[in-house]
Amino acid sequence: MIITRKKDRKELLENVRRYKSFFLLGCSECATLCGTGGQEQLDELKGLLESEGRAVAGAFVAKTGCQVLGTKVELKRFKEELGKTDCVIVLSCGAGTQSAVEIFEDKAVYPSNDSMFLGNMTRLQMFDERCSLCGECILDKTGGICPVTACPKGILNGPCGGTKDGHCEVSAEIPCAWVRIYERMEKIGRLEDFKAGTLAAKNWSASVKPRKLTARGVPEKPQASRGGREEKK
Amino acid sequence: MSFQEALNSGKFIVTAEVGPPKGTDIETLRHDIELLKGKVDALNVTDNQSAVMRICSLAICKIVMEHGAEPILQMTCRDRNRIGLQSDLLGADVLGIRNVLCMTGDHVLAGDHKGAKPVYDLESVQLLGAVDSLNNGKDMSGNDLRGGTHFFQGAVVTPEANPLAPQLAKFEKKIRAGARFFQTQAIYDIEKFKDFMEFARKFPVKVLAGFVILKSAGMANFLNKNVPGIRVPEDLIEELKAAGKEKALETGMDIAARHIRRLRDEKICDGIHIMAIGMEDKVPVIMQKAGLL
Ligand code: SF4
Ligand code: SF4
Numbered sequence: 001m002i003i004t005r006k007k008d009r010k011e012l013l014e015n016v017r018r019y020k021s022f023f024l025l026g027c028s029e030c031a032t033l034c035g036t037g038g039q040e041q042l043d044e045l046k047g048l049l050e051s052e053g054r055a056v057a058g059a060f061v062a063k064t065g066c067q068v069l070g071t072k073v074e075l076k077r078f079k080e081e082l083g084k085t086d087c088v089i090v091l092s093c094g095a096g097t098q099s100a101v102e103i104f105e106d107k108a109v110y111p112s113n114d115s116m117f118l119g120n121m122t123r124l125q126m127f128d129e130r131c132s133l134c135g136e137c138i139l140d141k142t143g144g145i146c147p148v149t150a151c152p153k154g155i156l157n158g159p160c161g162g163t164k165d166g167h168c169e170v171s172a173e174i175p176c177a178w179v180r181i182y183e184r185m186e187k188i189g190r191l192e193d194f195k196a197g198t199l200a201a202k203n204w205s206a207s208v209k210p211r212k213l214t215a216r217g218v219p220e221k222p223q224a225s226r227g228g229r230e231e232k233k
Numbered sequence: 234m235s236f237q238e239a240l241n242s243g244k245f246i247v248t249a250e251v252g253p254p255k256g257t258d259i260e261t262l263r264h265d266i267e268l269l270k271g272k273v274d275a276l277n278v279t280d281n282q283s284a285v286m287r288i289c290s291l292a293i294c295k296i297v298m299e300h301g302a303e304p305i306l307q308m309t310c311r312d313r314n315r316i317g318l319q320s321d322l323l324g325a326d327v328l329g330i331r332n333v334l335c336m337t338g339d340h341v342l343a344g345d346h347k348g349a350k351p352v353y354d355l356e357s358v359q360l361l362g363a364v365d366s367l368n369n370g371k372d373m374s375g376n377d378l379r380g381g382t383h384f385f386q387g388a389v390v391t392p393e394a395n396p397l398a399p400q401l402a403k404f405e406k407k408i409r410a411g412a413r414f415f416q417t418q419a420i421y422d423i424e425k426f427k428d429f430m431e432f433a434r435k436f437p438v439k440v441l442a443g444f445v446i447l448k449s450a451g452m453a454n455f456l457n458k459n460v461p462g463i464r465v466p467e468d469l470i471e472e473l474k475a476a477g478k479e480k481a482l483e484t485g486m487d488i489a490a491r492h493i494r495r496l497r498d499e500k501i502c503d504g505i506h507i508m509a510i511g512m513e514d515k516v517p518v519i520m521q522k523a524g525l526l
Contacts, residue, residue: 152340157358158403160337161391161418164461170340182399195402198410201315201359
């Protein structure tokens with residue numbers, strides 16, 4: 001899911017200082033699980049704005065904020081409230097915020113959160129990043145652990161000289177990705193693959209922004225490009 | 234005799250290093266180069282060491298050559314993408330630089346521009362592959378070059394890494410990618426280093442043992458605590474402690490000389506890489522003590 005963090009409230013109030021009447025839009029998916037865009041956070045922000053003497057015309061937790069069409073349909077019943085609003089504050093991720101920008105062509109839209117990464121939830125409201133959406137997955141080559149993400153240097157062929165007792169040079173709180181990969185490949189009996197194979201430099205053209213995909217009726221991606229694949233010598 | 238020829242001659246090799254300064258005043262650096270030239274076989278020039286911004290390694294390699302010494306261009310993948318790296322390699326070649334040491338490089342967070350975007354488009358193994366390819370007249374995309382490069386390429390290895398097995402696997406990958414010589418992270422436990430060398434001797438590569446000059450017990454403890462892959466054994470720390478404040482550096486140099494003699498006399502490895510870190514003037518003293526001058 002997309003991990004978000006609340007922006008500093010002072011900063012948010014400063015950003016929207018010129019507006020008088022607000023509509024608050026949350027999201028029932030990731031932002032709710034992150035505690036940044038559920039009903040509770042909407043109520044909280046409403047209270048804050050009202051305590052500052054601003055009006056909150058309406059508030060709604062969308063089902064899936066990044067789904068533009070669905071959100072637009074859901075918002076139809078708030079026509080009256082939205083009519084009184086001069087600013088929409090979106091309590092979800094940057095994608096949800098930009099759905100609102102598309103829906104409200106002539107209204108100011110402000111983000112209430114910082115969007116951070118694609119994360120796994122390990123425990124309640126605890127997240128870590130395991131995939132950085134590089135566009136050409138190499139988990140098949142690395143025992144299922146992603147070095148592009150788990151190693152701060154994105155090294156593809158084994159640990160750097162910075163490993164210290166299995167931890168990363170960047171922080172003792174990060175286990176070295178390559179020690180983990182090595183140990184896992186050993187456990188699943190694939191160590192020989194790791195030793196024998198050298199991964200070529202990744203093909204970053206697979207993640208040139210902005211990316212777009214039409215999944216409807218499209219066949220599988222043809223021939224994978226060479227990057228991040230085993231080098232033949 | 235070039236560094237490569239010296240390594241192949243079977244003679245015990247000595248390399249040292251100079252760190253480009255932060256700023257354009259290179260008087261001290263020139264002085265250090267003068268002091269070391271003719272004594273060591275080659276001089277490593279570090280590449281924005283510890284991710285601290287300084288003069289680029291390439292320019293200082295050229296300065297080293299002007300003084301009549303042979304440089305080893307250290308190249309990290311932290312600050313340049315594959316276009317920048319290959320382009321600098323071509324540039325290094327036409328300047329006459331022949332030795333290149335390929336490294337991934339300390340993370341930006343270790344340095345003095347923590348907000349910089351770390352590049353790491355390639356890493357050490359892939360950079361070695363790129364050098365090999367340029368040597369063979371092609372760039373990384375397979376395009377023909379009008380004139381290939383002439384590099385003697387090396388890499389680094391950490392014999393004291395914990396855990397060791399993944400590090401050794403990477404060492405093998407570096408060799409497959411074209412590394413012809415290695416300079417190791419500093420080693421102090423020679424018995425343990427012998428085990429590593431027994432493994433390394435299976436491959437057709439030259440190995441120079443790394444050594445950081447110890448100037449006090451405090452410094453040894455600092456290395457143990459803060460530098461990954463360095464382990465100064467307790468008995469050496471005791472020896473430095475027993476020497477007292479006045480004599481500690483002298484003892485540190487004696488330890489260095491003793492190690493070098495042993496590495497050479499027992500033919501444990503092909504040479505030594507002395508990292509003086511600001512004590513460049515001590516390198517000739519150590520070499521003399523070790524009977525190398
Ligand atoms: S290799 Fe790419 S797609 Fe696969 S987990 Fe890593 S970042 Fe994600
Ligand atoms: S210590 Fe491990 S995780 Fe950290 S940068 Fe080096 S290889 Fe990557």
